[in-house]
Amino acid sequence: MQKPVQKRTLKTRARLLAASVEVVARNGYEALRVEEVVQAAGVAKGTFFAHFHDKDALMEILIGERLAACFDEVEGGAAPKTVDQIIAALEPIHSVMTSERYVFDLLLRYSGATAITEIGPIAHCFERYFRVVSGWLETADVRQDISADLLAEGVQAFAIQAMSLRFCALHSATTFTDRLQVYLEAWLTPAA
Amino acid sequence: MQKPVQKRTLKTRARLLAASVEVVARNGYEALRVEEVVQAAGVAKGTFFAHFHDKDALMEILIGERLAACFDEVEGGAAPKTVDQIIAALEPIHSVMTSERYVFDLLLRYSGATAITEIGPIAHCFERYFRVVSGWLETADVRQDISADLLAEGVQAFAIQAMSLRFCALHSATTFTDRLQVYLEAWLTPAA
DNA sequence: ATTTTTTATTGACCATGGTCACTTTTTGAT
DNA sequence: ATCAAAAAGTGACCATGGTCAATAAAAAAT
Structure with missing residues (x-):
């Protein structure tokens, strides 16, 4: 290959x-x-x-390409400063990620690289997600006591959580965006 | 059934x-x-x-039972107060959850209830995880500006993130516990 | 006790992802 | 041009999860 x-x-x-x-x-x-x-x-x-190598490898490529296109678009715009702007900026990406339950499951399964030598397309996307968000947070209106990298890891964790709950019948009262907003405000701009 | x-x-x-x-x-x-x-x-x-119903349903039962036993044990002990204590208290559960990559993937896939009428064993476990942690956080030494429930959701999100990275070759420099500690300190006791 | 009805079990069969010994095509050396 | 070696393609075959019409067993009705 x-x-x-x-x-x-x-x-x-x-x-x-x-x-x-x-x-x-x-x-x-x-x-x-x-x-x-x-x-x-x-x-x-x-x-x-x-x-x-297998069916999943094809899926990784297909979904990876679609996400890459989203990232290109998202990175083209101005860097968001507030929580609301960050959520809005990431919306196209989250939308693709949750377009199908099957897609989301596959993303989670391949979000990490199995071996260092072979980083798959999906793992690349998550790396990129992290880098993009981390870049934004360096100049955004957020807490400064911890690094932008750590903040970005948290944003990713909360986004995944919110996307997971989107597929969960138990927690369907709140919408994805509302939930993510609550999470990120508490994470990025704590009042304590 | x-x-x-x-x-x-x-x-x-x-x-x-x-x-x-x-x-x-x-x-x-x-x-x-x-x-x-x-x-x-x-x-x-x-x-x-x-x-x-299918092979996964059996797996849900088997893994759900093992996790339930862990929860019983964990709930038997005293409520942890600090981040370190919380991490230590949850250790048996996280250990089972990451015992096999296959197990962890299955957990993620069934962490949410598909239909309200049928909440599977795994979804129950995640509900219990949430309730247990939320209970602890009500009297723990953590930030008070947001609800214990919201804090518990975050703990779950960060635990999942840390467990995911445990299977990722890219981020194997840090151990699971160390990473989770960094996350939870930033989440539960922010200095900003 | 016998018949009827409901429930549980069976195993041949199907769907689908994945393998591999073999064939065909391409390339590079002579 | 010819041939040997390497690369690409083929399709019969396998592994395994899952289905379903037929059968057997249990429970209920007579």
């Missing part, structure tokens, strides 16, 4: 990815079947697994 | 659970195969799925 020298390889991989995007567009991520993808791409099943 | 009136049903279910515990004891949760369980229990495969 590191050195796809042959032109054929690139073309096959591109066909597989294009077919996957198409299949996902039709029925969502969860409903994607490898069989469907290889048929749409016109290759054999074995070829799929020569290009992607 | 609600009304197992027949004695036979209870016996079969008990045999399946006992066999499962045995299988898990031998090779861990991840390696459990339904085929292995039904063979050990001496029943047909279909019987398994008449008693448990």
